[in-house]
Amino acid sequence: MLDITCVDCGRTLIGARQIISMTATPEGLRIAYVCWCGRPGAETTGRRRRGTTGPRITARRPVATAA
Numbered sequence: 001m002l003d004i005t006c007v008d009c010g011r012t013l014i015g016a017r018q019i020i021s022m023t024a025t026p027e028g029l030r031i032a033y034v035c036w037c038g039r040p041g042a043e044t045t046g047r048r049r050r051g052t053t054g055p056r057i058t059a060r061r062p063v064a065t066a067a
């Protein structure tokens, strides 16, 4: 499983079947993938961390208001 950030879906876990290729770069392992939604993307994992942007949680659940 790999933790990716899809443009459409946000933070998503994908499996090995979604991974297209892995390329070693000086910054780490660059992983090309296709999200569950079909959108391709690439994520670089490894040594370097990109800032400290906390987990972006978007709660899209409609608030059930009692009548």
Ligand SMILES: [Zn+2]
Binding pocket: 006, 007, 008, 009, 010, 012, 035, 036, 037, 038, 039
């Ligand atoms: Zn997606």
